[in-house]
Amino acid sequence: MITRRTFVAAAAAFPIIARAAGKEMLQMNGYAENAETPLALLTDYITPNDLFFVRSHWIPRMPDLKTWKLVVDGEVTTPLELTLADLKKMPSAEATCVLQCAGNGRSLHTPVVPGVQWRYGAVGNARWRGVRVRDVLHRAGVKATAKHLHTFGNDDPPGKVPPFHRSLEIEKALEDAILAYEMNGVPLPAQHGAPLRLVVPGWAGDHWMKWLVRLSPQADPQKGFYMDTAYRWPNVVGTPGVAVKPEEMHPLTEMIVKSSVTMAPSRVKVGTSVTIAGFAFSGAPDVAKVEISDDDGATWNAATLDSRHSPYAWRLWSYRWKAKTAGKARLLARATDSRGAVQPREAQWNQSGYLFNSWHGVDVEVFA
Ligand SMILES: Nc1nc2c(c(=O)[nH]1)N[C@H]1C(S)=C(S)[C@@H](COP(=O)(O)O)O[C@H]1N2
Ligand SMILES: [Mo]
Secondary structure, eight states: OOOHHHHHHHHHTOOOOEEETTEEEEEOOSSSOEEEOOGGGOOSSSOOGGGSOEEOSSSOOOOOTTTOOEEEOSSBSSOEEEOHHHHHHSOOEEEEEEEEOTTTTGGGSSSOOSSOOOOSOSEEEEEEEEEEHHHHHHHTTBOTTOOEEEEEEOOOOSTTOOOOOEEEEHHHHHHHOEEEEEETTEEOOGGGTTTOEEEOTTBOGGGSOSSEEEEEEESSOOOSHHHHTSSEEESSOOOTTOOOOGGGEEEOOBOOOEEEEEEOOSEEETTOEEEEEEEEEOSSSOEEEEEEESSTTSSOEEOEEOSOOOTTOOEEEEEEEEOOSSEEEEEEEEEEETTOOBOOSSOOOOTTOOSOOOOEEEEEEEEO
């Protein structure tokens, strides 16, 4: 069986730079298709499709769109086989929300952990349109015995690599998950899971199965590497650098509160004011505030939140900062979500490097 370490070795061997629509995306390796968006390009409320990060565990096997069907089986009274046309005849649903890879920011954890060395850009905010999972499962007559929704993509991992088989609590799937066939107003692009992917608002990207071919409600969670070993979060806060057993962890679900600075000048004249800007989001439906500090977190001032929002979408923010004294300044941003969770100075270290959310700081040189 392939280990995480083998993945990393394979991944590190082929660094290349990919270009999307003439703009630079940062390709992380060659074995799988992984590209993050430079933070400076994540300034729009809606992340354009050609700038949206891509995370695929291996070179994907795209489904044949002509013969594609979604199979619904398992704990249901009426198993289904639905074509895209069948799905499009059902009432449509839309959600504008953040998709973030659980490993976004992995390279910034201390000590460093193995895995794709994402920095800040394995995240984006898009408008997803499709059919509610709830509507499809009700049509199939989902039984009360079903507690977990098993999800299957059309991926074809090489050799003995375990397949990316996943499941999530049926309660969340029934609440607000969507089977999306559109991304930002166009048919779901191939690398983002065409023709159909799962959208799980507020939850990390590993739940957002691409190239969906089968949904199966079951009594128990899915088994395998991507449930029992990967995508788990420690039950208790541990010591940085010290790994814990999979049994001492549980499946990672919601994202945690985070803000990133996307725009800041590197130099500014003393006595003048400049605008810094960024985005903030959480596993809670909204962000309550974003604050900026120029004194290493001793005092904070509120940034202005943009009015555009929808549950689990990000909030753009901006802040006017006045450079009072010459020298080096460091501006820090921290967000507080609608449930009161405050972004920490230091993210909670974990052995897979998930959900990095330390305060993001930018350096500004103030000249006389
Ligand atoms: N079938 C399939 N679905 C998948 C994956 C995959 O490798 N195969 N990667 C997952 C992970 S870890 C993430 S972060 C998101 C990334 O979605 P994107 O490539 O559209 O940004 O897809 C998820 N869905
Ligand atoms: Mo991910």
